[in-house]
Amino acid sequence: MNPAAPQHPNTTPPTPCGILLVDKDLDYTSMDVCAIVRSRLRRAGPHIPKRIKVGHAGTLDPLATGLLVVLVGKATRLCESFMATTKVYEATIDLAHTSATDDAEGQRTPAPLPDSLPTRGEIAAIIASQFTGTIMQRPPAFSAISVGGQRAYDLARRDKPLDLPPRPVRIDAFDLLDYTWPTATVRIICGKGTYIRSLARDLGAALGVGGMLTQLRRTRSGDLSVADALTLDALPQTISQQDLRPIPSADGQYESGLPR
Numbered sequence: 450m451n452p453a454a455p456q457h458p459n460t461t462p463p464t465p466c467g468i469l470l471v472d473k474d475l476d477y478t479s480m481d482v483c484a485i486v487r488s489r490l491r492r493a494g495p496h497i498p499k500r501i502k503v504g505h506a507g508t509l510d511p512l513a514t515g516l517l518v519v520l521v522g523k524a525t526r527l528c529e530s531f532m533a534t535t536k537v538y539e540a541t542i543d544l545a546h547t548s549a550t551d552d553a554e555g556q557r558t559p560a561p562l563p564d565s566l567p568t569r570g571e572i573a574a575i576i577a578s579q580f581t582g583t584i585m586q587r588p589p590a591f592s593a594i595s596v597g598g599q600r601a602y603d604l605a606r607r608d609k610p611l612d613l614p615p616r617p618v619r620i621d622a623f624d625l626l627d628y629t630w631p632t633a634t635v636r637i638i639c640g641k642g643t644y645i646r647s648l649a650r651d652l653g654a655a656l657g658v659g660g661m662l663t664q665l666r667r668t669r670s671g672d673l674s675v676a677d678a679l680t681l682d683a684l685p686q687t688i689s690q691q692d693l694r695p696i697p698s699a700d701g702q703y704e705s706g707l708p709r
Contacts, residue, residue: 462496466522467693470678473517477681479508485681486519492687506531507670512553515667516675524696534671535621538637541664542649544656545631551589551646552662560659567656569628575655576623576635580648585615589646618643631659 471482487503504525506518515538518531544567548555619640627634633652637645646662653660668675685692 462494462690464496464498464501464522465490465493465688465690465693467524467690467695469519469521469684469688469693470673470675471517471519471684472675472678472680473509473514474681475514476511478511479505479517482517482681483519486521486684486688489684489686489688490521493689504528507536507667509667510552510554510665513665513667515665516670516673516678517667518670518673521693524693527696531670533641535669536639536641536643536667537669538639538645539626539666539668540635540637540645540649540662542633542635542652543631543661543663544633544653544658546659546661547650547653548661551644551650551660552665555661557661558659560653563657566630567658569625572628572633572652572656573625575652576625579655580623580652581620583617583619586618586644586647586651587615588644589650616642620648623648632663 469486471486473479473482483503483505487501490501490503491497491499502520502522502525504520506520506528509515509517520528520531543557545560545562546557547560548557620637620643621640622636622638624636625633626636637643637648639645645665649662650660666675
């Protein structure tokens with residue numbers, strides 16, 4: 450009888466799993482970034498599944514830049530946990546115009562000028578009294594919210610915009626960083642589901658002027674910072690396990706250390 454053949458351990462590398470921080474550029478959708486990451490993961494070898502799971506924890510619109518948390522492999526199971534973390538944004542608001550999309554994607558419409566332009570003090574007072582804490586916010590008509598199985602933006606693009614019902618969102622801080630009419634630069638610390646476009650629109654309405662978002666940048670998501678992210682140009686052409694951050698431990702704290 451021939452001796453049994455030696456047993457060789459399985460040397461196939463495991464499927465990559467972890468987190469990638471991307472500093473998203475203008476004009477890319479969040480899913481564009483996921484597709485690019487998936488393509489570069491597959492370059493690591495034939496052991497990478499063709500449809501390896503790649504997702505993101507919180508959409509950034511094409512006109513927004515900044516931190517996109519990309520989840521790879523089993524890390525996609527943490528999507529809801531990451532989406533629930535506090536986010537920090539820096540935004541520029543045009544108070545002289547409105548837009549159907551509440552941002553620069555739509556055509557700008559000049560707003561009627563009030564008898565006197567709002568002062569920095571008046572803007573700060575309105576923000577403190579109406580736009581901090583838990584507030585009721587109406588999402589933009591051009592949003593990804595599902596209504597009867599259809600996306601709100603699809604209906605709006607077919608000239609069937611919906612007046613979506615307000616819903617509660619949490620604003621931890623809303624700071625006016627700079628103001629020269631008609632441009633206000635702000636920093637917002639907020640909870641899940643907050644539309645910064647809606648804040649721009651509603652702030653203008655409260656002041657009796659226009660209100661639309663012209664620039665938006667996400668700088669933090671929980672404890673994760675855009676300072677630690679890579680732009681798409683800086684990402685490795687082939688992404689492997691060593692390029693990914695490990696999944697946080699079960700007791701990892703995502704909310705500590707945020708600026709206030």
